Amino acid sequence: MSTGNTGLPPRANPGGQRKKTPVKKKKSPMALFFKWLLILVILAILGAAVYVGTLYLKAEDTVLNTGVDKAVPPEQSAEVKPLTMLILGTDYRPQHQTHLTDVVMVVSMNPETNTATLVSLPRDSSLQLQGYRNDRKLNSFYPTFKNLEKKGGSSAEEEMKTMLSKYLDVPIDYVTVLNFQGFRDVVDALGGVDVNVKYNMCHRDSQDGTDINLTAGPQELDGSKALDYVRYRKSMNCEPKTQESNDFDRNARQSEVLHSLIDRMKSFGGAVKSYKVLEAVSDNMKTDLENDQMKNMIKAYYDVNKENVNFVPITGEWRSPFVYINESELQQAKQALKDELEGRHTVEPQAAAENADSVSQP
Template identity: 65%
Template structure:
């Protein structure tokens, strides 16, 4: 890990075509999913390495071989010929705390014949009430499974696949876990990001070393500052004056802004020259049970997938502190969307762009 200073805000104490989004609608904010596009950034970086001769080509293969599992893909299970479903987890793991809370939980189904994907995003504070599991916030299960790995003999990743598969009524083939600290290293590898900070952001916590201090205005942020920017939630009493709170809609917009800047830098000549360093950052912060050849199959199969062919389905719930309560009808829509994708019946979004109240946690 290259970074040692934490830039993560604290967790809560209690813790293309048009079409209709589930229940509540949010104003479209460009690239709307931080983790989805971080994952795409990883794939683009690997692909970019494979697109250039010599060092970068070898570097791309090195990352695949160090990240993927060294075993063959089962016959008939190649991503080139079979729809697959993968669980994507973004953890807040950092040396200062040793925690593994999953701030991002997404399930994506992909179909090779239609070259489409459906991505279901679940609020981190979702109350999960599932037979065989103690009721809890969704983001609490991964660390619980982590602590039980030695006694259970089952990896936390396999436990998460089983639980989320049962929750969403879909078989989950793979799981990939990204440590958000890797995001800082990727930003630094590309020389920072250009953003326009809309208002001052301050949060200080000596317990875990968090020190967010951003001033309003256009500026270039390094990796630590970029992570502060996309994760900022609220101010603390150590800040004078206190700065305004941030809701999930605003955070999504900031995440999109940062990733747009990253993608622009990666497409530039200077960005290409830095791909090797970015791949090193990914290598140190990505854990997956994808076979090495399956990673290659996924890259070649979904290389030209368009943004309009990815259905984003954020599951919306009602905030009842300390939980997000997801209605049965909302959950059923998510389940059906994944099943439709796997059946080759990709659904496109019906409507893009009505802003509504965000009921996720503050």
């Protein structure tokens, strides 16, 4: 029997030294930070993709049903072609069923720059346009066209597009009409709007159900209060009476509310509530946009920032009962719309808005 064979396995370290256990290298806090930052970025991108995708699905069931069921040629898609739209806000609501347009805006959009220019016109304007009566306020044309439509004339929406295309010297591709109830519902769907009420506003009228009572200061308004804020004109049946407001003040407040709505839409909470917004719009909107074009517009402009929206209010001189448009401002507005369509988005100094407070008008 050999004494050299012990029956045990040979030692792994015949030199007698213990093998060191490898130590894991501790990652620096900065490396961990960037790792998690990358994960968050990826999740954000995926989340945005899912959000946009689900928004399409929701749009198919709501807003897209209000459009025209007609194909859009690829070269006419809002994803590649700059477009201009007329936006009308009517005073139609359950307790006040008329179609006066308290809001008249024309917006040009450019998908290449992902920007837009929006021109707002005073509701009491006298257009001074050949072929149209100049003894009628701008806000009365739509209901007049609606009456003619009932008698066999062309659609009121087409007539408004034609008239304002001539007036602003820019082709208007589409028109969208949103009533006051839709405005209320959109604001409520986004959880309200943040505004700074410059002065107290009080107006009560039992005939049409108006009951405006706002106090000065920064605040969050729900849909009904936000509508009161943009509509307020003068004090009535209130003691003490509150300061009157003119068309130019109202246009400035409309811009303020739109800015706030864009902020709400860009927030996470706004994204979650977008479904309710789509439902609110679909129930209270009329448009000649094709269903597919609506989808194209969502693709092209869903991420537009308020800094990329140029608001251009037009003012003028109040000579009762009309506002006579400032010709210089009108020409600047026309040029701003044309520049937008041609890819030259510029933000003009809002001198008109700054001077609005100095204009006196009932």
